Amino acid sequence: MKFILTILTILATSIYSFGQQGTIKGRVTDKATGEPIIGAVVFIKGTAKGTSTDYDGNYSLSLEPGTHTVSATFLSYKPSENAGIKVNAGQPTILNIQLEDNSTELNVVEVVATRQTNTDLALLQDLKQSEIVVSGVSGEQIAKSLDRDAAAVVRRIPGVTVMNDRYIMIRGLSERYNTVLLNDALTPSTEPDSRAFSFDILPTSVLDRILVFKSGSPELPGEFGGGVIKVYTKNNASENTTSFGISGGYRAGTTFNSISTQQGGKTDFLGFDNGARALPGSFPAHLNNVSSEGLITAAKQLRNDWALNSETAAPDLRLSFGLTRRFFIGNTETNSLTALSYSNTSQLQHVNRYRYTAYDAQLKSSPLEYKYSDTESSQNARVGLISNWASRLDNNNKIEFRNLFNQIGQSQVIERSGQELQGKDVDVRNFSQRYESRTVYSGQLQGTHDSEDAKTTYTWTAGYNYSNRNEPSYKRIRSQRDINSGNDFKWVIPYSATPFDAGRFDSEMHENTVLASGQLEWRFAGKDTLAENQSKLRVGFYAENKRRAFNARWMSYTVANAAQFDTTLFTLPLGELFIPDNINTSGFSMAEGTNPTDKYDASSFLVAGYAGGNLPVSDKLNLSGGLRVEFNRQHLSTSKYGAGRLEVDNPITSILPSLNATYTFTERSLLRGGYSISVNRPEFRELAPFTYYDFQLNAEIKGNENLTTATIHNTDLRYEFYPNPTELLSVGVFYKYFRNPIEIYSLGTSGNPIYQPKNASNAQSYGIETEVRKSFLNLSNRSLIQNMSLVLNASLIESRVDLGTESEGQERNRAMYGQSPFIVNAGLYFNDEDRTLQVNLLYNVIGKRIFTVGDNQAPTVYEMPRNVLDLSVTKGIGRHFELKAGIQDLVNQKVRLMQDSDRDAKITAKDDDFTNYKRGSYTTLGINYKF
16 A cells, blocks of 8 residues: 555656646648648657647647757658757747658668667557558567566457466467467477467566567468467667666565475575485386385385475565677677576465366255365576577678577475365365476577668578476375364375375476578569568478477375284374385385376477568558468377377378458558468377376366367458557457367266367357557647557457367357457556656456366356456666566456356356465565666
């Protein structure tokens, strides 16, 4: 509350200090003909304040009193600059501007400059000049928010939502339908269980811009359904700078509260395990053929690290270091950007989980099967490094070398208490301890070469991606007693290995990818020489070879001998349960549970060639498109139950045409349309018949080697209006038809739910999207209002999937998995450059979407809408310091998962809670220093 009052005080003080404004107005005309120029940009040099001329060439710009330099620009005209223009309070200043046609040939002077790409103005220029339907967010807008990573940033893009704080969904389609490129190179998957790039590994400090392409073209990858996401990191340095930043974070309900921690290693704070959790080097490779004495000996080798520790959660810590350098090696201009970041954060959540039996129509309710109360303690550490280099060999040749490294570690402890009913009638106390580390490296060497006549450009890229995910010693154990008895809890120790009783799970995934691409573009002059109005022909290729090795192993402590077992061991404290003295013939032993399918090797070879281009049919109509052909061969090898090997070999050639059209009504408005065919291939994990037990969901995830590639027909239509270079209004519709889409099925079982991907028969997805970017500059003569701007986008989406005749007891037709029926993002920005003050208010909400798929035994579960409100303040202090503060998730509404108990596809009072918890509002305060 004090923080909010401080912000309101700043705003009130600012309002009081702002005086009456003056106005510059006039007309922009052609110097030779005297005709008005429509859409000319008039702006104040050195600021973001500007406007554009109307249909009569008139403009009006409200400004603070003082002396200003007024600039005016328009395509094919020489820029105009008028210095020393005086503005008086409450009075208009008339300034008529004449622009001269830029038709003079320049034979001697050659200007070479690097285009700035991270501003709102540059982003809107990219969107307007794009040949296909695209949305995006600029680095300038990113800097105005409190977003800490790319996963939070992309929520601001129309039609985009985020799952589990890291996976991106476009137009309500799950993460599997998106393709992600980092600096124009395909990214590695960071997850073994799904085809997904984890956006939380990219801190906002390194982002230049993010673009989301929603229609296809020959140059884009052919595998997408929702869209192709291009993430660009900062690369060019215009000056030498050095910056340091430090910030602290306070999360309500976590910071300064007691959290549970597991026994880890000395390098946990750097985001990786140093081997402390790993199996001993002398531990048997497999326990199935080991004698009873050998099993006891092996069990004694394991580290007794089951005891939980307790500590007070310190405020979150984030550190950053940035370095940009611009220098010459001989005559070669070189610049570099280096950014190093570190974070150490904690989170404590109290989660309620429920499961019910079938809905009773007479009782109008679903009898409770179990209710759990989970205390989830998480600690996260991340180290990130980006190092980008660019050298301009001469005016026509440029080489860039980009590197991104991230190391992320998460330690999580879940303490579960509750009751299991419906015949079990027990109180439960269960525990899980999990540690996961992820390593991602992505590097690209890229060259751009222009011909001397500037009519031909050749670009090439060579890249390497590495991804590692390590999950050592994931421990799960249960205890129970008769319900409400008050007796001691007794540990559930099995007689053979199970995935959830006194179990230990280890897994590791390594993935290596090498790639190469090239493109040749020819430009042909038409009615004028402007690049955006020229005919273009492009041909190119893309090649990628990806290899993955995955290995999982799990085992359980067991009762060594039921006849001799010392039952007093069942009630020992957790930390004393598996000490060496209790591992013997009258105590505990060890059993292997690993299945033959828990290990697989996989590879994917992809080669694509394409030809396409751009054709200005007239001054109004522009066509682009072409043909892309992709050959992909997926191979997966794993063992079968019993004996032998399972070999999956899927070679497929895809013919992917695309056509896009842009009709320009005026300089400010245009209509885009596009059609393309794309594909969606199974991921390695989905093809592997490996089953994984998820302790949080209390469910099993299983692969399916029989999956086939899905085909998608994409259609888009969007109207765009640009009132001026920093404003946008767009309205669009889309339709997608899927053949053999890959959906999540719920398999019929009397035990824990089992989820498996399968090909459905077909699906449809369609909707409407709108986006508004509006400056308040001309709405008032007071600078408080003039310095404000609004960004708003919203989507309404409908989808339907036909699961086919083999629907596994589910309804044949339902919404697509993970699809949101509506998405709303809004941002109100205040930016006073004179006082170096920014205040931003951001809002986000999504409609209910399927979280788990239902069947004839359990209904579908939906994630419910949740309003998220963020407030941030940034204030410059002198020339070098910047103070940044804010609160994320001000409202702190509950995260609610609801099951559709009466199966009417609606959530009403008849339906029941499945999971609910609060994330906790998050307050940050940081300071940056820049040399």
